Amino acid sequence: MNLELRELYQTMIIDHGRKPRNFHKMDNATHVLEGFNPLCGDKLTLYLNVNNNTIKEVSFEGSGCAISMASASLMSEHLREKKVADAEKVFHDFHELVTNDDANINMDELGKLTVLAGVKEFPARVKCATLAWHTLHSALHGEHEPITTE
Amino acid sequence: MDAVIDYDVTRIKQDFPILNQQVHGHPLAYLDNAATTQKPNCVLKAIDYYYQHDNSNVHRGVHALSERATKSYEAARHKVQEFVNAKHVEEIIFVRGTTEAINLVANSYGRSNLNAGDSVLISTLEHHSNIIPWQMVCEQTGASLKVIPINDAGEINLEAFEKLLTDEVKILAVGHASNAIGTVNPIKFMINKAHEKNIPVLIDGAQAAPHIAIDVQDLDCDFYALSGHKMYGPTGIGILYGKKALLETMLPYQGGGEMISRVTFEKSTYNKIPHKFEAGTPNIAGAIGLHAAIDYLQSVGLDNIAEHEHELLIYATEAMSSIPELRIIGTAKEKIGVVSFILGDIHAHDVGTILDHHGVAIRAGHHCAMPLMDRFEVPATVRASFGLYNTREEIDRLVDALNDVRRMFA
Numbered sequence: 375m376n377l378e379l380r381e382l383y384q385t386m387i388i389d390h391g392r393k394p395r396n397f398h399k400m401d402n403a404t405h406v407l408e409g410f411n412p413l414c415g416d417k418l419t420l421y422l423n424v425n426n427n428t429i430k431e432v433s434f435e436g437s438g439c440a441i442s443m444a445s446a447s448l449m450s451e452h453l454r455e456k457k458v459a460d461a462e463k464v465f466h467d468f469h470e471l472v473t474n475d476d477a478n479i480n481m482d483e484l485g486k487l488t489v490l491a492g493v494k495e496f497p498a499r500v501k502c503a504t505l506a507w508h509t510l511h512s513a514l515h516g517e518h519e520p521i522t523t524e
Numbered sequence: 525m526d527a528v529i530d531y532d533v534t535r536i537k538q539d540f541p542i543l544n545q546q547v548h549g550h551p552l553a554y555l556d557n558a559a560t561t562q563k564p565n566c567v568l569k570a571i572d573y574y575y576q577h578d579n580s581n582v583h584r585g586v587h588a589l590s591e592r593a594t595k596s597y598e599a600a601r602h603k604v605q606e607f608v609n610a611k612h613v614e615e616i617i618f619v620r621g622t623t624e625a626i627n628l629v630a631n632s633y634g635r636s637n638l639n640a641g642d643s644v645l646i647s648t649l650e651h652h653s654n655i656i657p658w659q660m661v662c663e664q665t666g667a668s669l670k671v672i673p674i675n676d677a678g679e680i681n682l683e684a685f686e687k688l689l690t691d692e693v694k695i696l697a698v699g700h701a702s703n704a705i706g707t708v709n710p711i712k713f714m715i716n717k718a719h720e721k722n723i724p725v726l727i728d729g730a731q732a733a734p735h736i737a738i739d740v741q742d743l744d745c746d747f748y749a750l751s752g753h754k755m756y757g758p759t760g761i762g763i764l765y766g767k768k769a770l771l772e773t774m775l776p777y778q779g780g781g782e783m784i785s786r787v788t789f790e791k792s793t794y795n796k797i798p799h800k801f802e803a804g805t806p807n808i809a810g811a812i813g814l815h816a817a818i819d820y821l822q823s824v825g826l827d828n829i830a831e832h833e834h835e836l837l838i839y840a841t842e843a844m845s846s847i848p849e850l851r852i853i854g855t856a857k858e859k860i861g862v863v864s865f866i867l868g869d870i871h872a873h874d875v876g877t878i879l880d881h882h883g884v885a886i887r888a889g890h891h892c893a894m895p896l897m898d899r900f901e902v903p904a905t906v907r908a909s910f911g912l913y914n915t916r917e918e919i920d921r922l923v924d925a926l927n928d929v930r931r932m933f934a
Contacts, residue, residue: 376548376549376881378881379877379878379881382877383874383878383932383933388932388933391874392869392933413889414872414873414888414889414890414904415889415890415894415897415903415904416873416903437903438871438903439871439872439873439874440870440871440874440933441873441874496877498877499873499877502873
């Protein structure tokens with residue numbers, strides 16, 4: 375098995391892809407937004423409960439490849455109890471992680487999210503990994519229309 | 525079916541230099557022919573020769589180069605006429621591809637002949653390029669789009685088709701073969717039925733042209749659209765065949781040079797067919813490349829190609845049926861060499877990425893046929909599609925790689 379491929383499909387990604395965490399509708403959501411990747415058909419609905427500038431809870435529903443589901447699942451765990459401003463920084467750092475070889479980011483802060491670093495060797499799959507994050511970014515900016523990665 | 529004994533796939537493969545390469549450390553197994561086919565040396569050489577020796581504009585220069593370019597361009601038109609067995613050479617219009625051919629008919633024929641209350645009839649199997657142009661013209665004219673259902677095997681429901689063929693239908697537009705799941709439609713029967721009601725028929729032949737011998741006079745279709753790049757020719761060149769009597773009544777689709785006979789600021793008169801529909805400098809090198817591609821197809825023999833690909837289809841269908849949890853989407857009795865499938869709950873894009881790392885090139889996605897994916901209630905499929913240069917060994921590698929995907933996701 376090729377190393378790059380093994381790096382992309384690590385056990386944690388396959389696990390989160392097949393059994394995504396926080397995979398449900400949220401009744402008390404303060405933000406709800408749909409994200410769609412028209413190229414491959416990945417879609418998700420993101421739910422946030424934001425209170426006093428803190429993300430209290432994140433959940434999502436949808437369907438897509440292992441990379442997009444795992445990314446959304448890991449994001450939902452990572453952002454819990456984060457300040458909105460900090461979440462925006464994570465959005466930026468995560469984007470750097472999956473697109474930039476010379477990214478100047480603090481890997482420790484990203485925690486488990488770093489398992490997705492292998493995506494940058496697969497340019498066609500970057501959109502899968504960032505769909506949930508773009509949806510988050512737009513939701514926090516008060517958008518209501520479904521977003522696409524195109 | 526017996527193997528084609530004199531079909532020398534090894535020698536054929538040597539005609540395609542691109543196939544001789546490694547991808548991620550494995551020899552390339554190119555199984556994405558329904559998306560586009562590779563080009564044989566003779567096509568590459570014909571295009572190169574044209575730009576090295578004859579490049580010039582067509583139908584206007586008085587110099588030697590322009591005469592040679594014009595001659596080659598028109599020779600390509602004659603070649604296509606022979607290839608589809610059109611009655612008249614002026615029934616062959618050069619376009620960018622199947623998509624432009626259908627847009628031409630939808631805009632020119634559709635806008636003049638569709639009114640509120642009329643309808644356009646298509647099938648569930650259609651590629652977006654045989655859906656959207658009609659949706660657009662329906663929006664402009666107030667006509668409606670009707671869709672023939674299919675059965676679970678992916679075959680057109682002919683009973684429903686006949687019921688849908690009402691007096692309101694002003695054109696039937698249907699694919700010869702499905703790009704997404706491979707079904708070959710009974711178009712001759714459908715054309716007959718439509719003609720009983722004087723309804724003209726457009727056939728989207730993009731997928732059929734490299735696999736099935738086409739005879740537009742025998743089919744008696746009114747329009748037939750195809751793309752050069754799906755039949756081992758270059759991208760950016762395609763054909764609209766239309767019956768002469770129909771084309772002559774139709775208004776031009778685009779205005780510009782070439783398509784006029786006299787221009788004043790008050791009024792212009794249009795050129796004869798086919799030039800009326802070829803505004804602007806055409807894709808001359810593309811037409812010349814298409815000519816070479818047809819020569820190539822004919823030298824191998826379309827019947828031999830069909831037999832070879834059918835054998836690959838049977839072999840692949842059998843081999844893939846042995847993979848646990850693999851479900852083939854599209855099990856029509858009549859199919860071109862396309863196997864579309866899903867692998868358990870593993871997403872098509874994950875399968876595609878892993879296969880790529882085994883050097884196996886396939887397509888993963890909705891195949892520009894989202895309504896068809898909805899019909900089968902799948903978000904996407906993996907599609908292996910075969911061409912004249914593919915081998916059983918490449919299918920074995922596909923099967924091995926799929927088993928690897930299963931191990932990885934186990």
